[in-house]
Amino acid sequence: MTTESATMAGTTEKQISLPLSKAIEISFRSLRIRFWRSLITIGGIFFGIAFLMSILTSASINEALVEGGSPQVRALLEQQGADGDSATQQVWLVSLSLLVCVVGITNAMLMSVTERYREIGTMKCLGALDKFIIQLFVLESTFQGLVGSIGGVIMGCLFMLISMMTSYGWDPLVLFPVLEVAQNGLYSLGAGLGLAIIGALYPAYRASQMPPADAMRTEV
């Protein structure tokens, strides 16, 4: 990273730094050691994002079918009617599931902070700045968000495609709106990462505010 060359120059005598590569390594390791719990958090994000993605995918495929589907399919679609009520209901459901997702992440991260009280304090004794601690926790959450969201996007898309194929035959596959679904995938991924970061902010902040003296105390 840039800090390496900066310190070499000797201009930054009082600088304290944590290169991103090192931060990633540390947070990755912290996740691995709590593998099962991380997996549960990832699972929460996975389902939330899968739900969001399936809704978005369904809308895109529907649109494609209305435009280019065979007459029978269009007839079927018209029969069901794309009514506005169920659409708002879906928005609510998705929002709710994403909210649950954030709460889950926050909870898991808070647990992780409490568990690592001493470790955080020790790092501060070694010269870690508050922002390093925030960085480590946010990175951890971002990884979980990334893995969960990628999984969720794939799962949500496949699930919806298959479920629509069972109702409408081959049309959804043939007319599959690749570009739009890809775009939806990116949105969902972004949403997943965003939620993971939002969920981690408060726990990370709390961790960063911990007084280092507490690391010294034997009883915790």
Next chain:
Amino acid sequence: MTEEQTAVMDAPDTETQNIVRTRGVKRVYQMGKLSLEALKGIDMEVQRGEYISIMGPSGSGKSTLFNMIGALDKPTEGKVYIDEVDVAQLDAYELAWLRCRKIGYIFQTFNLIPVMTALENVTLPMIFAGLATDEAIDKGVDLLTLVGLGERVQHKPLELSGGQQQRVAVARALANDPAIVLADEPTGNLDRKTGREIIELLRELNQGKQVTIISATHDLKMLDVSDRILWVQDGRITKNQRRDELDLDLGQIGAEEE
């Protein structure tokens, strides 16, 4: 010798050499409506290169004093000077820099980071200090070799014995060539023999590298190697003894122990 006399002996002409100096340090812990004065006005000086032991019964305020000297906690009242700089005046960056470069900490409970190997624990402060990774690794291996763990650099803390973990902690404390090493009961969780080894290690560092060592302890063996002993009781320094004033008592302690 009384406290006043010693204070006079240490006084003005040596002031510039004081690496640590505290003036009227008080620390009050507030617990709801209860308040507990853990430190009741500590004045002390430590000179560069000294080996100081802070002795006192449990609950006397050793760790609290220690956190003050180590800039890990702020005094409720009074001032702490490190290298004649008032610690309270430092901003977050300078404080982190002080903790990273100037002071090395050793804890009773070792406080290694469990997910990291011995080597990574030792190199972490160097990374914070901006050292390039390979430089840090070379230096880390050297330090671990110095403390007798050259063969175990890739072990995780849990794969090491208590004594070995404390050696890693000593190596980590030395990572950025600190001027001061602070140790809070470094032998508290170790058996006698291992404890002695750690004490000897600290003494060697003190003599070889001129590192100032300040160590809180219950351990009477520590007295042997200290230049000076500060006795703390109930949040006050009650006695300030140089080692030469102590030899007499030491004979007794040795006799009791062996």
